[in-house]
Amino acid sequence: MxxxxxxxxxxxxxxxxxxxxxxxxxxxxxxxxxxxxxxxxxxxxxxxxxxxxxxxxxxxxxxxxxxxxxxxxxxxxxxxxxxxxxxxxxxxxxxxxxxxxxxxxxxxxxxxxxxxxxxxxxxxxxxxxxxxxxxxxxxxxxxxxxxxxxxxxxxxxxxxxxxxxxxxxxxxxxxxxxxxxxxxxxxxxxxxxxxxxxxxxxxxxxxxxxNTGKVSDKDIPKAPGMKYRHYAPSAPVVIVDNPEDFKKINYSEKTGVMALETVLEQLSIPTENKFSLGQDLTAADHNLFGGLRYFDEMPEIEQIFVQGFDEGETSLAYMNRLSKAAAGHHYRNNN
Structure with missing residues (x-):
């Protein structure tokens, strides 16, 4: 077709x-x-x-x-x-x-x-x-x-x-x-x-x-996005809650990073391995899916670290999508 x-x-x-x-x-x-x-x-x-x-x-x-x-x-x-x-x-x-x-x-x-x-x-x-x-x-x-x-x-x-x-x-x-x-x-x-x-x-x-509950395998969800895996690129996604932690990560040429411009400026990694979420949370909302797709089209990328936000109700939507993409995987849980 x-x-x-x-x-x-x-x-x-x-x-x-x-x-x-x-x-x-x-x-x-x-x-x-x-x-x-x-x-x-x-x-x-x-x-x-x-x-x-x-x-x-x-x-x-x-x-x-x-x-x-x-x-x-x-x-x-x-x-x-x-x-x-x-x-x-x-x-x-x-x-x-x-x-x-x-x-x-x-x-x-x-x-x-x-x-x-x-x-x-x-x-x-x-x-x-x-x-x-x-x-x-x-x-x-x-x-x-x-x-x-x-x-x-x-x-x-x-x-x-x-x-x-x-x-x-x-x-x-x-x-x-x-x-x-x-x-x-x-x-x-x-x-x-x-x-x-x-x-x-x-x-x-x-x-x-x-709503904070999960839909069981046998139940039909009332709305999209409540039951199944969503928003995920091929490479595993890891949420980085503290911007300072980006400096602690051991990067390689197979690592992608999505963060605010102020965070990316501090990282000495190749430009193509960076994706800017913009200057603030509003920009990050707009750019999140674009960044996940950017790295999904780079088969050499094997892991993606993405900045998380804790800004109350204004960050609910962003963190909802990112948490699903990362299957709840946070960088701090690796320490």
Missing amino acids: ETKIFKKENLDDAVELLAKGELVAFPTETVYGLGAIATKEQSVKNVYAAKGRPSDNPLIVTVANEQMMAKYAKEVPDRAKKLIKAFWPGPLTILLYVKPGALPDAVTGGLPTVAFRCPDDQLTHDLIGRLGYPIVGPSANTSTKPSPTTAMHVYHDLKGKIAGIIDGGATRVGLESTIIDLSVEQPIVLRPGEITPEQLSSVLGEKVLI
Whole structure:
């Protein structure tokens, strides 16, 4: 299969492919998503096949607006309306009860709930608006690999497996959306993102919990990123919690380092073995997946040391993704 690259002026061609049941990757402000019409069961199943994704891992439904979501949600409670007013379009995914039979089990994993997202990206809004249907939108990468933040990342993973990619440039945020579960009595964040629990609590006027539990092998996760290995390059990743510890590591030509610019400046290792996360945590959020992909394309790299952050709720999303990529492996545990 030929994988075509579409620009803004070719959007109708991408719409036509989706309408025919084909898979097309699309940009969002967080990462690139892999699109298929959410009501077409076979197309949705093809998403799992293209990604190599476990079939019991539910998919997010990407909508153009609240009105489109209301066609598929069993109810849109006041809590959801408050969050939509404050954060949509934007990097917030809302888990609600789904209308029975409105979406195939391939989307919901057979659960009575589904996660809805309205991205802050005009190309994607135009795409869904012209299509007239919501689309599923898991990250457009091979399952377990770092999420894609450019069209070329998608092409690297899915060339020949999908019909097209809409190139909207590099994504702004770089980490997937926050997922909040509103199907329960007390709202709970299932996956941290740019929008923090504190911000959600402020809008809702009630405490928002943070999920810290793991999903067992026999259970179906309510949202993406809760059960399976994610974001990992081929080489093992090690989290370095204390920036001073970077000076204690015995580096070789087979070692990669991802850290803030101020840390990298102090290390006498080859430039190609360094990847800058930028000047601060916000930049690190944006650059994390790009760095993991950078070293994943260097087969000679056998270990990657990555800077960790402890900055409260603002570092939750970054550390959530990095911890999964590193399988919880921290440098301090080696001492």
